[in-house]
Amino acid sequence: MSSYVYYQGQVVDEKEVSISIRCKAFNYGLGCFEGIRAYWDDEEKELYVFRMREHYERLLNSCKSLYINIPYTVDELCEATIELLKKNNFKTTVYIRPVAFKGSQALYPSLYDDDNRILIYCQPLGKLVEKDDFKVKVTSWRRIEDNAIPARTKPTGGYLNSALASLEVLQDGYDEAIFLTEAGNVCEGPGENIFVYKNSKLLTPPANDNILEGITRDTVIKLARDMGIEVEERSIARSELYSADELFFCGTAMEVAPISYVDKRKIGDGEFKVCKAIKKAFFGLATGKNDKYSEFCTPVYEKVEV
Ligand code: PMP
Numbered sequence: 001m002s003s004y005v006y007y008q009g010q011v012v013d014e015k016e017v018s019i020s021i022r023c024k025a026f027n028y029g030l031g032c033f034e035g036i037r038a039y040w041d042d043e044e045k046e047l048y049v050f051r052m053r054e055h056y057e058r059l060l061n062s063c064k065s066l067y068i069n070i071p072y073t074v075d076e077l078c079e080a081t082i083e084l085l086k087k088n089n090f091k092t093t094v095y096i097r098p099v100a101f102k103g104s105q106a107l108y109p110s111l112y113d114d115d116n117r118i119l120i121y122c123q124p125l126g127k128l129v130e131k132d133d134f135k136v137k138v139t140s141w142r143r144i145e146d147n148a149i150p151a152r153t154k155p156t157g158g159y160l161n162s163a164l165a166s167l168e169v170l171q172d173g174y175d176e177a178i179f180l181t182e183a184g185n186v187c188e189g190p191g192e193n194i195f196v197y198k199n200s201k202l203l204t205p206p207a208n209d210n211i212l213e214g215i216t217r218d219t220v221i222k223l224a225r226d227m228g229i230e231v232e233e234r235s236i237a238r239s240e241l242y243s244a245d246e247l248f249f250c251g252t253a254m255e256v257a258p259i260s261y262v263d264k265r266k267i268g269d270g271e272f273k274v275c276k277a278i279k280k281a282f283f284g285l286a287t288g289k290n291d292k293y294s295e296f297c298t299p300v301y302e303k304v305e306v
Pocket of ligand 1: 035188190192211212213214215217250251252
């Protein structure tokens with residue numbers, strides 16, 4: 001079966017796209033990307049793209065910081081994504097990966113060149129990891145500082161930092177890593193934000209602790225407040241993880257996932273009540289069943305305009 005991708009303004013057969021081994025994006029990681037989900041609702045036979053505008057707004061902000069000048073607007077990228085999903089005729093939950101990058105073959109790792117490219121590919125994706133809860137370890141690698149590689153830009157090269165942390169903890173027998181910042185505050189996972197629930201309050205690290213300002217994180221904050229839970233964005237110390245009543249990750253690929261152990265310490269009573277309630281509300285919202293946030297879900301097959 002053919003797979004269609006979007007490349008430089010057009011939906012084309014994936015086989016027609018190739019990138020040189022000399023490409024700067026491949027050699028130096030000069031690019032940025034997004035990860036978006038579209039949720040399939042089997043009852044309504046509809047595919048809903050989740051917070052697509054916000055993802056493309058973040059991508060264009062990343063492009064601006066990294067000098068990757070993409071001549072498309074958020075609206076145009078949303079329209080292209082709908083066209084691409086329709087062309088692939090997905091009837092299942094899908095992960096969408098837009099990548100903006102430097103396509104030049106020039107040897108020097110400079111962002112100061114005009115060969116800016118964009119592609120989007122997608123693939124079916126159910127649960128990212130077949131686990132009900134995660135045993136995690138605080139990695140010895142520190143999160144990249146904003147003044148080294150701007151974490152807020154979802155830079156392709158920055159994911160070497162994530163990959164090193166994941167490698168370390170997987171080799172040690174854990175499921176996932178938690179980063180601290182250079183200053184020693186809790187930061188995030190390699191590809192997801194983190195929440196602490198303690199004394200009936202939800203805490204999450206603030207934007208200036210070098211996190212990626214996750215779109216799922218923002219959704220969780222909104223849903224928790226709607227449920228009457230107080231949410232505070234503030235720096236979190238490592239030892240606060242150990243004494244939490246609950247801990248959970250959230251992100252586009254990971255969705256909402258409870259953490260059962262940190263550094264071999266059991267978290268709370270292992271019931272994950274708050275996390276489970278938020279997770280349920282999240283899936284309802286993502287499949288268009290929460291009227292308050294209906295604009296977060298773009299239907300693919302019913303409506304062409306976005
Ligand atoms: N932090 C990092 C480092 C990530 O890669 C991601 C995934 N995009 C997140 C957090 C979660 O962000 P979002 O909810 O927007 O997917």
